[in-house]
Amino acid sequence: xxxxxxxxxxxxxxxxxAGVGFATAYPGTPSTEILQTMAPMEGIYTEWSVNxxxxxxxxxGAAYGGVRTLVIMKHVGLNVAADPFFALATTGTxxxxxxxxxxxxxxxxxxxxxxxxxxxxxxxxxxxxxxDSQEAYELMDWAYKISKEFDTPVLFRSTxxxxxxxxxxxxxxxxxxxxxxxxxxxxxxxYVMVPSNARVRRIxxxxxxxxxxxxxxxxxxxxxxxxxxxLGIISSGIGYQYAREVxxxxxxxxxxxxxxxxxxxxxxxxxxxxKVIVIEELDPxxxxxxxxxxxxxxxxxxxxxxxxxxxEIVEAGAIRAGVLPAPTQxxxxxxxxxxxxxxxxxxxxxxxHVGPEFVLRKMGFDSKIKPSPTPREMTKKEIVVTSDIGxxxxxxxEPLGALDTCACxxxxxGQATGxxxxxxxxxxxxxxxxxxxxxxxxxxxxxxxxxxxxxTVIILDNSTTAMTGHxxxxxxxxxxxxTRGPKVNLExxxxxxxxxxxxxxxxxxxxxxxxxxxxxxxxxxxxVIIARGPCVLNEKIKWTPxxxxxxxxxxxxxxLDVGCPAICIWNEQVQIDASVCVGCGVCAQVCPQGAIVEKxx
Amino acid sequence: MKAINxxxxxxxxxxVILASDAMAEIGMAAGYDVKKTDSLGMAQxxxxxxxxxxxxxxxxxxxxxxxxxxxxxxxxEVEAARWAAYLRxxxxxIVADVMVMPISAMSGAFPYPGWEEIKTALTSITDQVYLxxxxxxxxxxxxxxxxxxxxxxxxxxxxxxxxxxxxxxxxKKVPPKFLDSSFQAFLKGIEAxxxxx
Numbered sequence: 092x093x094x095x096x097x098x099x100x101x102x103x104x105x106x107x108x109a110g111v112g113f114a115t116a117y118p119g120t121p122s123t124e125i126l127q128t129m130a131p132m133e134g135i136y137t138e139w140s141v142n143x144x145x146x147x148x149x150x151x152g153a154a155y156g157g158v159r160t161l162v163i164m165k166h167v168g169l170n171v172a173a174d175p176f177f178a179l180a181t182t183g184t185x186x187x188x189x190x191x192x193x194x195x196x197x198x199x200x201x202x203x204x205x206x207x208x209x210x211x212x213x214x215x216x217x218x219x220x221x222x223d224s225q226e227a228y229e230l231m232d233w234a235y236k237i238s239k240e241f242d243t244p245v246l247f248r249s250t251x252x253x254x255x256x257x258x259x260x261x262x263x264x265x266x267x268x269x270x271x272x273x274x275x276x277x278x279x280x281x282y283v284m285v286p287s288n289a290r291v292r293r294i295x296x297x298x299x300x301x302x303x304x305x306x307x308x309x310x311x312x313x314x315x316x317x318x319x320x321x322l323g324i325i326s327s328g329i330g331y332q333y334a335r336e337v338x339x340x341x342x343x344x345x346x347x348x349x350x351x352x353x354x355x356x357x358x359x360x361x362x363x364x365x366k367v368i369v370i371e372e373l374d375p376x377x378x379x380x381x382x383x384x385x386x387x388x389x390x391x392x393x394x395x396x397x398x399x400x401x402x403e404i405v406e407a408g409a410i411r412a413g414v415l416p417a418p419t420q421x422x423x424x425x426x427x428x429x430x431x432x433x434x435x436x437x438x439x440x441x442x443x444h445v446g447p448e449f450v451l452r453k454m455g456f457d458s459k460i461k462p463s464p465t466p467r468e469m470t471k472k473e474i475v476v477t478s479d480i481g482x483x484x485x486x487x488x489e490p491l492g493a494l495d496t497c498a499c500x501x502x503x504x505g506q507a508t509g510x511x512x513x514x515x516x517x518x519x520x521x522x523x524x525x526x527x528x529x530x531x532x533x534x535x536x537x538x539x540x541x542x543x544x545x546x547t548v549i550i551l552d553n554s555t556t557a558m559t560g561h562x563x564x565x566x567x568x569x570x571x572x573x574t575r576g577p578k579v580n581l582e583x584x585x586x587x588x589x590x591x592x593x594x595x596x597x598x599x600x601x602x603x604x605x606x607x608x609x610x611x612x613x614x615x616x617x618x619v620i621i622a623r624g625p626c627v628l629n630e631k632i633k634w635t636p637x638x639x640x641x642x643x644x645x646x647x648x649x650x651l652d653v654g655c656p657a658i659c660i661w662n663e664q665v666q667i668d669a670s671v672c673v674g675c676g677v678c679a680q681v682c683p684q685g686a687i688v689e690k691x692x
Numbered sequence: 693m694k695a696i697n698x699x700x701x702x703x704x705x706x707x708v709i710l711a712s713d714a715m716a717e718i719g720m721a722a723g724y725d726v727k728k729t730d731s732l733g734m735a736q737x738x739x740x741x742x743x744x745x746x747x748x749x750x751x752x753x754x755x756x757x758x759x760x761x762x763x764x765x766x767x768x769e770v771e772a773a774r775w776a777a778y779l780r781x782x783x784x785x786i787v788a789d790v791m792v793m794p795i796s797a798m799s800g801a802f803p804y805p806g807w808e809e810i811k812t813a814l815t816s817i818t819d820q821v822y823l824x825x826x827x828x829x830x831x832x833x834x835x836x837x838x839x840x841x842x843x844x845x846x847x848x849x850x851x852x853x854x855x856x857x858x859x860x861x862x863x864k865k866v867p868p869k870f871l872d873s874s875f876q877a878f879l880k881g882i883e884a885x886x887x888x889x
Contacts, residue, residue, distance in 0.1 A: 095716055252755070257713070257727065257728045258754075403758050431770060432770065434703065436704075654795060656738055
């Protein structure tokens with residue numbers, strides 16, 4: 092049956108048809124859709140985990156219990172899960188386990204770019220990489236065969252363009268009818284990693300990789316295509332597709348087993364062609380493997396190491412390197428001269444993060460100092476705002492421009508403690524969302540109590556994981572299938588950790604938020620402000636829209652500082668687009684003239 | 693078999709992705725190899741959306757090379773200018789008369805160019821530029837959300853495919869209560885484009 096499937100959908104279906112019975116993930120672009128595709132499938136347990144580390148530990152348990160398991164995350168998620176990943180590589184499992192890492196070259200929706208292929212070599216586990224959805228579907232079955240046969244986790248690596256590209260897939264398999272029953276095989280030698288046992292497992296890891304080196308030589312999805320033998324291209328992932336597009340006549344070695352690599356196959360390919368080049372996105376992973384074999388090879392000398400590739404970039408690099416002829420005629424494409432305004436992502440109309448971030452800008456940043464990318468000394472009264480990963484990070488852009496840091500999940504709290512203990516003279520607040528707090532903020536807050544910090548943590552509680560498309564989390568109790576279970580109570584959790592000064596305010600009440608924040612900043616103990624307001628996109632909220640009372644408007648344009656997409660200037664006059672306005676009323680609280688009022692129906 | 697490269701562009705929330713998904717399915721149903729890929733990083737938060745959609749005998753790269761787009765379908769005027777350089781000389785630009793002003797233009801930091809300026813840029817590449825009265829059609833059919841269906845109607849006039857294939861796809865996707873207005877939007881998109889040819 093032919094189906095149009097994204098790479099993520101193909102991974103999900105491939106895993107289902109490979110007999111996966113347990114799948115867990117923390118949402119993160121570009122990986123999120125894999126678990127969402129699996130959730131409605133029958134006979135499989137799916138769950139959003141609290142973070143990637145817990146997801147992998149839960150997955151480890153499921154696989155120890157004899158159930159084929161899939162654990163899914165984005166590239167930076169594997170940093171969080173690195174500890175159990177290495178542990179899992181040491182113990183192996185009773186059933187198969189595959190870890191999917193979706194990398195984001197070009198940082199479409201990430202705080203950093205990294206090539207997770209390094210993790211395979213680092214943890215000494217086999218890695219598979221599809222070049223399209225068809226291969227993603229087929230490879231998933233192989234991944235579980237390898238995992239079971241070699242008693243190892245398999246790293247299944249995708250990238251944004253593989254995960255989010257839809258292709259025609261020939262669906263050839265079905266879900267196996269008789270899956271093994273769950274059962275734990277008790278073995279302290281295998282699963283209790285005290286040094287005496289770990290040393291034994293360590294030897295088996297090296298033996299495993301040695302056996303895998305032989306195994307991948309005959310792997311059926313690696314493919315050699317011999318055309319013109321003057322140029323031989325070794326490639327993997329989406330880079331392979333770009334290379335096929337650009338080099339019409341060259342010979343190719345497509346590799347899907349990218350760790351360990353098939354050494355004999357590479358040598359035999361190199362012997363058939365005059366010159367070997369490697370085309371791959373991000374780091375020179377394959378290039379270095381080929382070079383280690385003593386084969387003269389080029390790649391990153393002309394293919395960029397940074398960002399996503401595309402056919403133009405590959406072509407331009409190849410022309411520079413002299414492996415493709417320069418075009419005989421210059422392109423006749425005329426670059427238009429229109430000045431185009433940039434269109435950055437922004438917080439939505441009615442977003443509950445806007446009010447608190449507006450107040451932070453007002454209180455924390457000296458209004459006389461123009462924003463600039465150059466580092467500057469802070470004035471005495473300014474406040475350092477450490478922030479985190481989520482929609483609210485968009486508050487870094489003007490006109491809100493209210494944030495000082497964003498590093499990784501949960502870092503805002505630790506950074507604040509560090510700044511305080513280092514002795515900086517300014518007040519410090521940290522800002523993070525409810526899902527991020529559950530993911531990695533809790534331990535930071537525990538540390539604040541332990542360190543007797545004076546800091547203030549603002550939890551912007553919109554009751555969902557908004558940035559990745561509104562997934563439930565421990566604080567909402569909503570499962571991936573939409574069922575409601577017990578929720579972790581944020582206020583009680585924070586109190587239980589030892590915070591005495593706990594405040595809950597409406598995210599839309601600017602005055603209440605400001606006065607609470609002022610009081611907390613003067614308080615000589617750690618404090619938490621939960622600024623609560625549901626994500627308007629998630630809840631599809633539409634209150635009464637507001638409008639500008641033109642008779643009272645003095646054209647000060649203070650309302651533009653809110654950065655709301657519903658407020659625009661039309662015919663030299665500030666106006667509110669009623670079709671976009673959600674009616675949150677933040678701009679009405681900002682207007683010094685009271686000229687923004689609820690729209691009369 | 694005619695291979696085509698379509699670049700669909702717009703702003704988060706306009707239905708660009710749904711339209712290119714539909715195009716990909718229609719291409720597959722017509723027997724083509726199909727690939728499509730979206731750049732939508734944070735599109736739901738008002739960023740630019742761009743969707744590459746290719747039909748052909750055998751497609752390798754889902755990304756279309758600059759200067760090789762046969763059809764630039766823009767759901768917003770300024771976005772047409774942003775992606776104009778991707779259009780092949782002599783290709784077709786289909787642009788909805790929709791303006792979504794970004795914050796950068798609202799503050800006055802960047803001017804929001806007018807249609808004449810955008811049109812001049814497009815006509816330096818091709819004389820096949822069609823401005824679709826999508827706002828008017830949306831009002832006429834009483835469904836402004838049908839913008840993507842209007843644009844599919846406009847695009848369909850350039851592709852040699854049975855109109856039933858298109859209508860069938862709309863039937864599959866659109867909830868019953870919007871079906872009638874969607875069909876109308878599709879037909880009006882065709883009508884408006886044909887009247888300009």
